[in-house]
Amino acid sequence: MTGQTLTFDAISKRYGDVVALENLSFDVRPGEIFGFVGSNGAGKTTTMRIALGVLAADAGEVRLGGRTVDLEVRRSIGYMPEERGLYPKMRVGRQLTYLAELHGLSHREATESAHRWTERLGIAERMNDTVDALSLGNQQRVQLAAALVHDPSVLILDEPFSGLDPVAVDVMSDVLAEKANTGVPVIFSSHQLDLVQQLCDRVGIITKGRMNSIGTVDELRGTGEVLLEVHAPEAPDGWADHLLGVSTVSHSDGRTVLSLGAGADDQAVLHAALKTGPVREFAVHKPTLTELFRKVVSA
Numbered sequence: 001m002t003g004q005t006l007t008f009d010a011i012s013k014r015y016g017d018v019v020a021l022e023n024l025s026f027d028v029r030p031g032e033i034f035g036f037v038g039s040n041g042a043g044k045t046t047t048m049r050i051a052l053g054v055l056a057a058d059a060g061e062v063r064l065g066g067r068t069v070d071l072e073v074r075r076s077i078g079y080m081p082e083e084r085g086l087y088p089k090m091r092v093g094r095q096l097t098y099l100a101e102l103h104g105l106s107h108r109e110a111t112e113s114a115h116r117w118t119e120r121l122g123i124a125e126r127m128n129d130t131v132d133a134l135s136l137g138n139q140q141r142v143q144l145a146a147a148l149v150h151d152p153s154v155l156i157l158d159e160p161f162s163g164l165d166p167v168a169v170d171v172m173s174d175v176l177a178e179k180a181n182t183g184v185p186v187i188f189s190s191h192q193l194d195l196v197q198q199l200c201d202r203v204g205i206i207t208k209g210r211m212n213s214i215g216t217v218d219e220l221r222g223t224g225e226v227l228l229e230v231h232a233p234e235a236p237d238g239w240a241d242h243l244l245g246v247s248t249v250s251h252s253d254g255r256t257v258l259s260l261g262a263g264a265d266d267q268a269v270l271h272a273a274l275k276t277g278p279v280r281e282f283a284v285h286k287p288t289l290t291e292l293f294r295k296v297v298s299a
């Protein structure tokens with residue numbers, strides 16, 4: 001597997017008085033799928049446009065494999081813009097071939113690649129339809145094909161999953177994983193956090209133009225509050241409050257939710273629970289990415 005790192009180095013961007021990005025730095029490594037998440041207006045699209053060079057940063061730069069993204073590097077980027085960018089009246093096959101040729105493929109290579117990707121994405125029978133005759137989901141598949149048709153060495157996708165049916169979500173997920181497996185760094189933005197949690201090697205949460213948290217899903221989930229749910233039907237209220245670092249979040253019908261802070265030992269909790277009588281369930285509840293996101297955004 002070979003591949004290059006996509007580096008965002010201290011990017012800042014203003015639109016008039018609006019600070020869209022402030023000193024934003026992070027890497028997308030070869031072969032990794034990076035989920036870029038944040039509230040509406042947090043700065044995701046701005047970041048991705050700067051990476052592609054359709055928007056200039058006020059400060060900082062984007063590099064691929066250590067090289068500043070210039071016109072030539074740009075040709076090796078597969079990009080799916082949020083606003084989508086297809087010619088509505090052009091036929092799907094012609095459009096994909098044309099885009100691949102623009103990126104430097106010969107006519108024959110471009111035609112073969114267009115066939116391969118439309119086949120892979122389940123839109124082969126749409127090759128001769130104009131884009132505006134397709135459903136939105138199928139237009140999105142064409143848009144993904146357009147990002148892939150020139151065999152890019154990096155993929156930058158702005159909300160590629162929005163509006164897709166579950167089958168198309170699976171196809172899109174498989175294709176992203178497949179590309180990452182060949183060493184391509186893949187970054188995509190999404191508001192579907194369950195999907196991000198499931199698919200991404202690492203995740204970055206951006207708030208107000210700054211990187212708030214970054215790491216693997218497990219790392220991020222590990223930095224939040226750890227909750228323990230214990231079903232000990234005979235346990236009285238407050239049974240765990242004497243334990244170091246443990247506080248009771250709720251207690252009803254023999255079910256207790258405990259928050260484990262610094263110094264807390266889950267095995268000590270289990271011992272204490274067993275002293276009250278039988279323990280029917282004992283489970284650690286790590287926050288989901290959605291729960292974490294809500295916490296970060298509301299902070």
Ligand SMILES: Nc1ncnc2c1ncn2[C@@H]1O[C@H](COP(=O)(O)OP(=O)(O)OP(=O)(O)O)[C@@H](O)[C@H]1O
Pocket residue numbers: 015018019020038039040041042043044045046047082
């Ligand atoms: N062309 C523009 N002119 C002025 N302000 C802009 C422009 N484009 C974006 N902004 C502002 O920059 C900030 C970042 O916007 P951006 O579109 O990058 O966010 P986003 O994270 O992609 O949001 P969403 O999830 O809604 O797509 C917002 O405050 C937005 O209003």
